[in-house]
Amino acid sequence: MIKILIADDQAMVREGFGALLGAQPDMLVVGDAADGADAVARSRELGPDVVLMDIRMPVMDGLEATRRLSGGHSASPRILILTTFDLDDYVYEALRAGASGFLLKDAPAADLINAVRVVAAGEALLAPSVTRRLIAEFAARSPGDRPRPAALNALTPRETDVLRLVARGRSNQEIAADLVVAEQTVKSHIGRILTKLDLRDRAQAVVFAYETGLVVPG
Incomplete structure (x- = not known):
């Protein structure tokens, strides 16, 4: 059973993703969070396998929350970044902080379900469209x-x-x-x-x- 925590400041996003994932036979939504600080606290309390992490949230953004949760040890949850098609400015830093991949917020339901399974299995999820934008972002800022x-x-x-x-x-x-x-x-x-x-x-x-x-x- 894949335990999932959903961190997003939009209640409709949390509820929609939660209902979809909770209906899968191999998934259990153990909680949600409306900001990064709560995501860190709830994750440490509930021990999810995967955290769906929005970047732009109040109190603490998803980048700092990802950095605090990744830690580099085997017990750390896998972080799946929620992003828009245009690619958030902070996604590259989120990868460096330890995120395992990206999920486009407007992705089809089947893609969301697959993304969680892929990341939970220890693989990284880098959709070609996101990878191209990541490369462009890196090229623009790198020495x-x-x-x-x-x-x-x-x-x-x-x-x-x-x-x-x-x-x-x-x-x-x-x-x-x-x-x-x-x-x-x-x-x-x-x-x-x-x-x-x-x-x-x-x-x-x-x-x-x-x-x-x-x-x-x-």
């Missing part, structure tokens, strides 16, 4: 050339290729097709990449690839 960190030297050439494709927003299936390998092989490569670079999930791998200059926008 020029960056040194290549020594950590990248630990990757094999194939693992480096896989990381580049992950950063481009490609799915495992698309990466497998591009590299002419089995999808399970891609999953194995990604697992080794995360281990070698000490990254939590696919979302952090995307941030790492752009921050180190392994991949550049465009």
Whole structure:
């Protein structure tokens, strides 16, 4: 059973998402919160597996709440950012703070349900449309050339290729097709990449690839 906490300052959003997710046989909505501070407190009290986190909330925004909840340890909930199609200014920082992915607020119901399951399973959710906007946002604010960190030297050439494709927003299936390998092989490569670079999930791998200059926008 996936335990879910919904954090959004709009009551209709909380109620709508709660009703939809609560109707799923493998999901349990354990609570909700109208601001970031309450989200942190309720999450620590209720121990959800996934927190749906709006960014712009009163008292404490979703970015700070994400930072406080992520913590880097296994007991931390997975944070799924709620955002608009235009991509919130703070989404890039939310990824760095430990968020596992994005959910567009106007996404179809089936996408919401799938997003929660994907993130709960330990995967990252980076929709291609959001990834493209994330890249554009990063390009607009990032400095020029960056040194290549020594950590990248630990990757094999194939693992480096896989990381580049992950950063481009490609799915495992698309990466497998591009590299002419089995999808399970891609999953194995990604697992080794995360281990070698000490990254939590696919979302952090995307941030790492752009921050180190392994991949550049465009």
